[in-house]
Amino acid sequence: MNNSQSPLEQEVAALIVQALNLEITPQEIDPAAPLYHEGLGLDSIDMLELSLAISKTYGFQLKSDAPDNASIFSSLQSLTRHIGKSRVK
């Protein structure tokens, strides 16, 4: 259990759980844990679905900065930071 999510992290966590039908509550996503594989166990199909939800909610299109999206999706923290920087709505 982790209670140290920032307000935007809470919002993004809720978006992830809702867009992907995850078996957890948004508060349970550790802001520093990896979203891919071992962490939340998400795969590239989830990332694509999530990218669509993010573009609808925040008005920008995700681009990866590495072949396996290692950096943006390395954690809720880094994804939220990226959304904070790139959002247009």
Added chain:
Amino acid sequence: MSAIALLSHRRGEQVVAWRNTGPVSLDTFLHEVEQVAERLPQHSFVFNLCTDRYHFLVTFCAALLRGQTSLLPPNHAEPALAQLQAAYPDAYAVTDQPMRTAGLKIFPFPALLNTEGHYREIPAIAADQIAAIAFTSGSTGQPMAHPKTWGALVMEAALAASRLEIGPGCHFLGTVPPQHMYGLVFTLMLPLRHGGAIHAGQPLFPADIRLALEALPAPRVLVTTPLHLRICLEQQIELPPLALMLSAAAPLSSELAQRAETAFNTPLMEIYGCTETGAIATRRTASEADWSPLSGITLSSDDGGPSWVKGGHIQTPTALQDVIEITTDESRFRLAGRSADMLKIAGKRASLGDLNRQLNRIPGVRDGVFFAPDEAPGKAVRLSALVVAPELSEQEIIAALRHAIDPAFLPRPLYKVDELPRSATGKLPREHLRLLIAGLQEARS
């Protein structure tokens, strides 16, 4: 047995691949393959886990030169790798990313210092050498091996090139991994054996796909899936002119195919095949319902029994998981539905029966069943599960399943219930499950 050239390129300056740093010539490519081949450790089997498609290509070719067989694991999650490592204790892994995999012997893809040089001759590989082994999940939960000889891979690429009218000089971009039969044949073997060039990336998001295509000269071939196409259409991305789009790994609807052909102004060919056989047939889904088998491939369907496919690059007659109907002139066929038990998610197949067995094997699970929603083409279909397990939490059940089944089949969502809606005879009618899940879904949202 005869030997077949590693690739069809002949001029030293001919482009074999495109990397972030620019084009890679035949001279440079062969020089790198030779250097990596010299350094690979002496083993019989290799997990090629490179995420950069160029690194994968160089490793794959270096392994061929050394007579080593590439293992294509169904996914790179730890349980799948551990299972295969147990079956192939000799195997080591080549990686180009830091990996935390317990028990795997890791050989990091080497940084190459010397990339200058002229090639002397094109290496040739024995046609009967086992180039790769692909895996499906067997009914016991143990992976089933499907060996592919170099000759069969070469022939599959040749049949596909002839059907798709792919000539030399095409530039291939794949959104699918090369560690999978579709990706291996259509993003590597096809360009390698037919004078094409291979983009080193594997873009995921529409904006990445556009950028990668823009980096390539025409003619461009996009090797992708219905899911990537749908997201590109929904985000209204503009792509540079394409010569051809290919789709496989999940069913493509004619509606999605038509939208993609119109938006990207390019023919879209769908490939039908499976891990056991590789590519079997193609169709232009926007305008055709029937599949045309690749040259030399024939299908037969017995009433009631499985359908069989043979010929072409398919070395032994193989039973299909799909029910087919052959057209009256016997030249084409139509898919009449999947064997009810078989699922296909993210290019992977599993049987519902096997998944249910794995679920019910978990200590603490008293009863449980997976449920596959009706297929929505282009949508990533996920399974649901209903589980009776009073002492376990949802997360504990998911954690146990993660060790038993491919992550693509993990239930989203999983509902804990007091009992399953079994009929008097103990059966679970699909309609009962559908209603119960619809109710639970509504309650949750």
